[in-house]
Amino acid sequence: MTTLLFRSNADRDDWWRETLLAEIPDLDFRVWPDTGDKAEIDYALVWKPETGLLASLPNLRAIFSLGAGVDHIFADAELPKHIPMCRVINPNMALRMREWIVMHTLMHHRRHREYDRQQRDRIWQELLQPHAGERRVGVMGLGELGGDAARHLAILGFDTAGWSRSPKKVDGVTCFSGADGLPDFLARTEILICLLPLTEQTRGIVDRKLLSGLPRGATFINGGRGGHVVEEDLLAMLDEGHVSEATLDVFQTEPLPEDSPFWKHPQVTVTPHIAAFSDPRALVEQVVENIRRDQAGQPLINRVDPDRGY
Numbered sequence: 507m508t509t510l511l512f513r514s515n516a517d518r519d520d521w522w523r524e525t526l527l528a529e530i531p532d533l534d535f536r537v538w539p540d541t542g543d544k545a546e547i548d549y550a551l552v553w554k555p556e557t558g559l560l561a562s563l564p565n566l567r568a569i570f571s572l573g574a575g576v577d578h579i580f581a582d583a584e585l586p587k588h589i590p591m592c593r594v595i596n597p598n599m600a601l602r603m604r605e606w607i608v609m610h611t612l613m614h615h616r617r618h619r620e621y622d623r624q625q626r627d628r629i630w631q632e633l634l635q636p637h638a639g640e641r642r643v644g645v646m647g648l649g650e651l652g653g654d655a656a657r658h659l660a661i662l663g664f665d666t667a668g669w670s671r672s673p674k675k676v677d678g679v680t681c682f683s684g685a686d687g688l689p690d691f692l693a694r695t696e697i698l699i700c701l702l703p704l705t706e707q708t709r710g711i712v713d714r715k716l717l718s719g720l721p722r723g724a725t726f727i728n729g730g731r732g733g734h735v736v737e738e739d740l741l742a743m744l745d746e747g748h749v750s751e752a753t754l755d756v757f758q759t760e761p762l763p764e765d766s767p768f769w770k771h772p773q774v775t776v777t778p779h780i781a782a783f784s785d786p787r788a789l790v791e792q793v794v795e796n797i798r799r800d801q802a803g804q805p806l807i808n809r810v811d812p813d814r815g816y
Contacts, residue, residue, distance in 0.1 A: 508797060513538040513552040513559065514572055521786070522551075529794045549800075551793060554578045561586050568592065568800055570793050574599055574651070574782065576810050577704035577731060591810040592796055596788035600654040603782035607655040607699055607729060608662065610753040610775070614697055614725045615641050615664075619751060619775070638663035644695030646711075647730060648674040648681065649816075651782060652701035667691055671707065692719035697727065704731035705815035714739040717749055725751040729781040732757040737768075744773050755781040 510533060512522055523535045536542055538552075538559070547563045553572035560569060561584040569591040571579060576593050579585060613619065617633045624631060641664055645656040648670040660666040660678035667680040669691040674681050682691040692698070698720060702708045713736040717726070726749055728735060737758055743749040753775040754768060760779055768774050796806045810816060 508532065508549070508801070509534040509536065509547045510549045510551055510797075511536050511538055511541060511547045511563070513550065513555050515553055518786070522790075525786075525790050526794070529790065530797065549793075549797060552579065555582060557582050558584045560584075560589070568796065568806060570796065571810075572789065575704060575731060576816060577733065580812075580815060587812045590800075590806055591812070592792070592806050592808045593810055593816070594789050594792060595650055595808045596785060596792070598785040598788055599782045600651055603651045603701070603729060604655050604658050606755070606777075606781040607701075607727065608658060610727050611643060611659060611664070611697055611699070612662075613775075614727070614751055614753070619773075639665060641665060641696060642667070642694050643697045643699065644669065644691055645679075645699045645701060646670075647700065647702035648676055648679075649701070649703065651729075652699075655699065655701060667694060688716075689719055692716065693721070695720055695724065697725050699727045700730040700734050702730050702734055703816035704733045707815075709733050710736050712736065712740065714743065717743045720749070722748050723750045725749065725753075727753045729755050732760065741767055741771070744771065749773075751775075753777070755779055 508530065512519065512535065519537045526535060527533055541547065544563050545565055548565065548567045549570065550560055550563065550566060551570045551572060560566065560582060566589050569579065569589055571593045574594050576591060579591060615638065617635055620633055643659050643664045643666050645652050645668045648656060648668045652668065653676050656666050656668045656676050656679045666678065667682060668674065668676055669682045669688060671684065673683045700712060712734050717739065740752065744752060751773045755777045756779055762768060762776065768776055792808060799806055
């Protein structure tokens with residue numbers, strides 16, 4: 507019998523059990539912390555597992571992330587890195603992220619926050635703005651999500667650029683890469699979008715130095731990870747006016763604490779980590795396929811490179 511341990515913050519244990527059992531009837535589905543005999547567990551499907559949990563499973567064959575990112579797993583200092591790890595890749599996630607990025611890019615471009623303030627103050631005033639072809643948008647991270655978002659921003663007519671650690675090619679997008687390409691990328695970017703994976707190399711990358719490389723009055727959109735941003739630096743740059751507005755979906759601490767200054771900052775839009783909600787049906791399909799592949803001795807799909815961190 508195949509045994510899977512489920513660990514999640516969401517209250518959907520019964521749904522996952524029923525859906526997975528419909529595909530694998532003999533699956534022994536266990537929900538943390540009721541692990542039973544840990545030696546019997548073959549697979550772990552997890553979100554933010556406790557330090558040492560995965561290392562305590564002596565016969566673990568594979569680890570499946572409940573989201574696109576795997577930084578929540580790499581945060582475990584005792585992670586057994588020799589165990590294969592898989593992330594989620596599905597078109598619905600890219601579509602959802604695309605919608606969120608395009609929506610908030612357009613809201614900044616069309617000065618919607620200013621119109622919201624004018625409505626509250628009953629001010630009828632037209633605000634001047636360039637057309638999309640005159641607006642320079644930059645996407646940091648050109649993977650599955652970032653590349654898709656950049657392509658569609660270009661289709662809308664934005665002067666779109668992208669930056670990644672290694673060289674990439676995206677249709678309609680001017681691509682920069684590496685440390686040498688970052689200054690030129692920032693200097694031409696009026697709306698900066700972060701969709702990088704969170705690794706040791708990208709943690710804290712959005713700091714005062716990076717934000718200072720943007721033109722004064724630029725806006726910032728983060729749909730990547732909270733760990734990318736030095737929050738104190740972003741708040742300072744907002745207060746100084748170098749960054750005019752920010753839309754943030756992810757934060758260093760989640761849920762966002764009640765005393766966080768982001769809640770009431772007049773130039774900040776907060777959303778509760780919903781930019782690219784994972785479609786659980788697509789995730790189930792990939793988990794089932796990977797279990798069947800592993801049982802048949804075939805390579806797993808969407809496997810993570812532990813050296814790169816994604």
